[in-house]
Amino acid sequence: MEELAYDEWYAEVSAALPALFEPVRSGHVTPEVVVGLWRLLRIAPSGLRGKYEEVSEREILHEADSCIRPSALLAVPDPDTPDREACRIIGGLLRAAENQYLEAETGRSVDPEEWIVSAGGKSFFLIPAPRRSSKASPVDKAKDQRPFSRRGVTHMRVLRCDARGHQIFLKDHRELGRGLAEFSFSATTFSEVKFPEADGVRDGCFLVAGVEGPTETMVRQQLAEAGQNNSFAHVFPELTIDPAMRSVISDELLALSERTLPSPVIVVGGSFHDEVAGAFTNRGYVYSGSGKPLFEYRKIVVYSDPDKRHEDIQPGRSIPVMVTAIGLIAFPICKDLCHSHDTPFSELDVDFMLTPSCGDAKTIREHVGAAQRLHDRFSSRPFVAQQSYPPRDDDVIGYVLPATGGIRGLVEKDTFVQQHFSIRAVT
Numbered sequence: 001m002e003e004l005a006y007d008e009w010y011a012e013v014s015a016a017l018p019a020l021f022e023p024v025r026s027g028h029v030t031p032e033v034v035v036g037l038w039r040l041l042r043i044a045p046s047g048l049r050g051k052y053e054e055v056s057e058r059e060i061l062h063e064a065d066s067c068i069r070p071s072a073l074l075a076v077p078d079p080d081t082p083d084r085e086a087c088r089i090i091g092g093l094l095r096a097a098e099n100q101y102l103e104a105e106t107g108r109s110v111d112p113e114e115w116i117v118s119a120g121g122k123s124f125f126l127i128p129a130p131r132r133s134s135k136a137s138p139v140d141k142a143k144d145q146r147p148f149s150r151r152g153v154t155h156m157r158v159l160r161c162d163a164r165g166h167q168i169f170l171k172d173h174r175e176l177g178r179g180l181a182e183f184s185f186s187a188t189t190f191s192e193v194k195f196p197e198a199d200g201v202r203d204g205c206f207l208v209a210g211v212e213g214p215t216e217t218m219v220r221q222q223l224a225e226a227g228q229n230n231s232f233a234h235v236f237p238e239l240t241i242d243p244a245m246r247s248v249i250s251d252e253l254l255a256l257s258e259r260t261l262p263s264p265v266i267v268v269g270g271s272f273h274d275e276v277a278g279a280f281t282n283r284g285y286v287y288s289g290s291g292k293p294l295f296e297y298r299k300i301v302v303y304s305d306p307d308k309r310h311e312d313i314q315p316g317r318s319i320p321v322m323v324t325a326i327g328l329i330a331f332p333i334c335k336d337l338c339h340s341h342d343t344p345f346s347e348l349d350v351d352f353m354l355t356p357s358c359g360d361a362k363t364i365r366e367h368v369g370a371a372q373r374l375h376d377r378f379s380s381r382p383f384v385a386q387q388s389y390p391p392r393d394d395d396v397i398g399y400v401l402p403a404t405g406g407i408r409g410l411v412e413k414d415t416f417v418q419q420h421f422s423i424r425a426v427t
Helices: 006-026 031-042 046-054 057-066 083-105 216-228 243-258 361-378
Strands: 116-119 122-127 157-160 166-173 184-188 231-235 266-268 272-276 279-288 293-298 318-324 327-330 352-359 381-388 398-401 421-425
Touching: 006 031, 006 083, 031 046, 031 083, 031 116, 031 122, 031 157, 046 083, 057 083, 122 166, 166 293, 184 216, 184 381, 216 231, 216 243, 216 421, 231 352, 231 381, 243 279, 293 318, 352 361, 361 381, 361 398
Parallel strands: 166 318, 184 231, 231 266, 327 352, 352 381
Antiparallel strands: 116 122, 122 157, 184 421, 266 279, 272 279, 279 293, 318 327, 381 398
16 A cells, blocks of 8 residues: 655545544444544555654553543644654544444454445455464553554454455454464475476476375375374475375365364465466465365465576466454465565565465575564564475475564574474464
8 A cells, every 4th residue: 555645645634534533532433434544544654654653552542532532622633743743643543443343343243244344445354353462562562662554453453455456355264263372383394396397388487297205195194293283274385285185185184073183273285386277377275174175375476497487377366364263364375475575465464474385595585584574564473384495405305484473583594494294383
């Protein structure tokens, strides 16, 4: 979402804020009011919005209390208003609106279709899902001075219905993970893989026709081990799960369920180059703990190898976001996460990004950098299961990037794995 120039923003505030203030003062807040106030700060010039970090949560709450009094008057920010003061005024109104709306909605199970809200000519999701806290979150909430992107709303989430032109689809699975205070994600990496390429691909491109290395026995063992270790989500690497192995995943998860043996809550089934409607796509599936395919996800950012050959795939056009009891989850594939620019996932305010990947040490370094930026912006914690390819000349067979709020202290060697199964606590 693009920021406005200062003069444009003040004009927008002057036109929109009085109409948004009145429902807050009178106690008749609607979703459109919450999103409308959020949008005003989101489209503010970045320098002005940056002043939000100087306004403590104590000040925000004080302003929220003040603006709901019957005698409250609105001071509309104008060019003479200090930037910090503008953030305090609108931020306090937003907090009051959010709190009122939540009180009115308590106990109501809202259909996801009702989460879609229009504001400023754009469509947004207003999702009843608080941001998942991490070790980086402040303990004293009154002293909280996190940026607007992590604190604009505290018990809900506002997402654009599209990210850089890619439509977002919410997948409602709020029952998954309910009651979990602590949980882990797990991953598989294989000792060595080979990717036979397809013939007849156009010049300058490549397609993977098969994968050598992963076996049915190994995949079944990995799923059982993930269940035994109480993994919430188990992730396989990019391009390592072909259509035949997808059937193995479904079959094994169903077998574990029927035998009342533990299984992961969800499984992220890597990806493969699939032919769909006459074109190829790099896609994978998310499975339930009983083996049911829940939905697919497709790679958006195309990979090019050192010889500048490109994946001959049709980029994905939409992004599924899973709404669970542990938070919002997205499913980028490799470059979707680590590409340094022009990826819609950099705009996506979710709690976790479960990422199948395939590449070398440079790729995992790029994942670490992307994870740091996403955590700084949204408190998001990506988890990456990366197959090492081409194979290394040591005992490292892959890389696992944990979902951690301590991402700034992570270095490349912390992601090295020498065994097929890895599990990491979410911190």
